[in-house]
Amino acid sequence: MLNKEQIAIYFQSLQDQICKALEEADGAGRFHQDLWQREAGGGGRTRIIQGKHIEKGGVNWSAVHGPMPEKIASALKLDGGEFFASGVSIVLHPQSPKVPIIHMNVRYFEMSNGIWWFGGGIDLTPHYIVEEDAKYFHHALKKVCDKHHSDYYPMFKKWADDYFFIKHRDETRGIGGIFFDRLSQNEDFSKEQRFEFVKDVGELFAPLYVHLLQKNKDLPFTEREKNWQLVRRGRYVEFNLVWDKGTKFGLDTNGRTESILMSLPPEVNWVYSHQVEEGSEEEKTQALLKKGVDWTA
């Protein structure tokens, strides 16, 4: 039977594999690693790249355990006990406004009462939405999902639309992707089958992003496009700090702040009441930042 150590070790190898692929794709940047330990149990490897094409990227692995933090216990309506959590979290902010921001997470959670689940997802935040790339991205996610269950893609795509939503802007963070949580065993899926799905999602990440990076990294861009990127990065910060449950939870439960906030972009700009020009590319992108767009049609 698959145990938590095996899962944590797999996630560690996934981190290695992704870092290697990203260094190759960037061509110049190298990951810098910070090893950290958690007082109450476990630790992690935070890896940060500041490259030629990836302006700031983090690929984090962690495996933590110990007495259940009170905030988790009360959120799950439990009386304490021990927990174990391991996963890989990634956010990449590219130099070029023509290359999208990407986020990936795969995680496993287990409690001493025997309850466990997997969670995760991949979502894309283009500064400028390019239809061809959006379709490529969603088709790739759908293909991986369909391999495991025909319900996965429609269910997890909707979940991403609902999750990566900036309520106070009434817009999605980007073009979504897939998001899933609490995938446990049931009549349809064994633990091994859930894990196989999570592995496929994790392993899709590098080729998917490398493709989008290679395709767009050398496109020319204007100062106006760069400024728009800084505004869109502001929205990314707003989502992560105001609405993202993982970020809030990490900050609330004394997680390692620098590892959690590696998701924040480098240079950002908040412009009061920024307006897009009628008929502009910015307006076209803005119009697509909504739930329910079918990119696989």
Next chain:
Amino acid sequence: MLNKEQIAIYFQSLQDQICKALEEADGAGRFHQDLWQREAGGGGRTRIIQGKHIEKGGVNWSAVHGPMPEKIASALKLDGGEFFASGVSIVLHPQSPKVPIIHMNVRYFEMSNGIWWFGGGIDLTPHYIVEEDAKYFHHALKKVCDKHHSDYYPMFKKWADDYFFIKHRDETRGIGGIFFDRLSQNEDFSKEQRFEFVKDVGELFAPLYVHLLQKNKDLPFTEREKNWQLVRRGRYVEFNLVWDKGTKFGLDTNGRTESILMSLPPEVNWVYSHQVEEGSEEEKTQALLKKGVDWTA
């Protein structure tokens, strides 16, 4: 008896007076005004300046009313009814890292059940803490407080230390100031007396900030100091989006997003695991970002 209309009108005149003083002090920028209306009742005047010395500043006035939003009702454990709220909110981000960021708020809240209170405060976030300025700032606040009650300054200074605290960084946002809320009438204070105090706080703002601006605006600064300013602005964003109850509340209850988020700085930079150099000015400032520093000693 002082009524809500009188208070709202006073706040409006306070906004006018402060905008005038800031335009004069900046010497180049002019406030741009957005009038807005709230669907459920009331509205506001959002004024933004992008000046020579004030890189981005907002001086907002609003007076809103209507059925109690559910979030307020449940927070106050009430069964609905009507509310009225009016106030002035200010955040100024200066161009120069040698000039501090400042925030001021004065507000009045009233419910149809007759319960009312005043709240507000002023706090300062220097990029570099200058002892002379910090003392000047706190002495000025203390003087205004002492005029009304000898308990005010120690009580409201501690309240500011506790409120403007970035828990996940274990540091205060800046050097604090005063913060107060739910100031209602009791055996010691009439409504008029509470209002007089709030007026004095509001009217202290312009001369206090203009002094700090004039004193520091023409000091030379280096690229390193500018970079530090962008890092400190990141902390300001983190506080406002993660911990500030007013911001969260506004975004949660469908407040006017652009007016609420005018508090966010223009250019910002998040650097992974930024470290201050030993013995540097940045380190000295960092060491003072803690609760309980007595600037009036």
